[in-house]
Amino acid sequence: MTASMDETEPANQTGPDHDPGVDLIWDVDFDVRDAPSAAFIDEVRRTFPTEPEIDRTLTRKMHHRSGPAYQRPSLEELAKHLETFLRHELGDVEFEVVDLHWFTGGVSKIQVGFVLERREPDGSTRSDHMVVRMDPSEGSNATSRAREFELLRLLKGTVPVPETYFIDAEGEFFPEPALIYAFAEGVTKPRVATTGKISGLGTNFGDHRRLLAPQYLQHLSAIHNADFRGHEFSTLAVPEAGTTQAAEWAVNHALRCWEEDRGEDSPLMEVAARWLRRNLPTLDVASVVHGDFRSGNFLFDEDSGRINAWLDWERGLIGDRHRDLAWITLPTMGHYDAEGTYWVCGLVPLDEFFTTYEEVSGLTVDPERLRFYQVLCCFSIIVSTMASSYRIARLGKSHQDILLTRVEGMVPVISRVLIDLLKEPVT
């Protein structure tokens, strides 16, 4: 794969040209991150090397940071962008965009629904319900729409995912990068569900558990066992099995975001960063990883209990399956019942989860790798909720600044988990 943008030329790797003015050990001015200098961007890239598409996406974020705050476009403005883009994509085909409307619920992405009516060669009209999924000026996770598009295409036929239609990878037609995929029917939680949080976190599925839990495990297993050999990827990098490359990329990704976004110091994060660097595990086999495989990110039919679509692949990658397992078993992702039992994703009791996963997937769960990725997931969540959210809201960069500031409330919950994990002796 390649990274072709000018702004992602290779970072300076060597001494003589390296700008000594940026000192990540001693500098105390966090406001420089509001409008980062080329030297700062270069120093962070050099210090935390990661896979090319992540590097490209984060470098783009930093180059765009000093730009204007997010201004919510009107639906009329979005319609103009959409029609220009579709004209480019569809050529001479007659088409019309109807019923353009906002969706709510997306924390990090702007989502708009519409119906595309287009004339078929036989003269009939075809109608497709679609969704535009676009970045704000800066999201709480700076991720690649092109990678999300590539993952959705890769997983088609493996698990239910929306049909993909169009991609504006660099934001040539929309204000920011955007993808267009099919609208999927379904709900993220039962109409009578109780959830005290946001974005589908902690959903209690009640009677739907019985129907959803087996599908949840089968889909996770199918993703982790997906065969990607022989595929040519433009945005996905495949780490080498038998090495620590997958873990190294993931750690540097998280550390880089912390360094780019934070507005304060945290000794806990410093200790965790040190621990992560010293405990990189070896990958046994590379898997597709969803990255956020939890309630709120799948749609199901409330009558049949059938899962219709897995959404939000923005954190997806090819790497270690333990990254998914660690993420979904964190206490903020599931639901505690009245007896104190923790339900993974609100669906499977934690004490049964790993055994059942091993049975269904035929893959093993390595406790040490699980612990490593639990530490990494805690670290990444604190980056998003304490550092990235702060920076974005400070600069007014997203459509959900008010929501992003609220997720600070997750920091102490995750910090406690992180402290406990770091206190455990390494075996």
Add this chain to the structure above:
Amino acid sequence: MKDHSENTLRAAIKSLRDTVTPAVDPSDPQAAEQLRLTIDFLEFLRTRLYDVHARHRYELEHQMVVARSLLKDAHQVSDRVGDAMIRALSTAAAAHADAATHTRDLQAASDALWGSVRTLVREAAAAPEAVQERISTSILSGMEPLVELESAWYLPFGFEPDPESVTPLADLWSTPSGTAS
């Protein structure tokens, strides 16, 4: 006249809830959601308004405990690191001891102190393993009262899995670290 900020916040919340909410376009779910979150945050701020200064004092006090536990190892890493931490600690102690210290100055002292701890951890990467381990252990122990504060502070946001176990803010203010001065 005494400060009426809490009263004004109540009025603002009532205005948004009773007058503005019904006027929001029902076909714009994002507007409705953000209005609800805004009201919710104003209500949160109303309950925390007069605790902000106490929070900064509490944090600085416990940050000093962490920094003091690291001083010996800081000097072992390098004199520059140790001296920087001593300077930050001295400023912090003076700010904490003076009842007239402004909230912003408490925060500045905290920032400087935590900056010196970050420098220590990063500079210690080349130090003997035992030193690095001691530094990590001291920090992890010292962070617990600070995380306890954050849990209490953000409790209304609803992320705590066991809200009953969270110490009330008022109890935290009355529990001295014992080693702040």
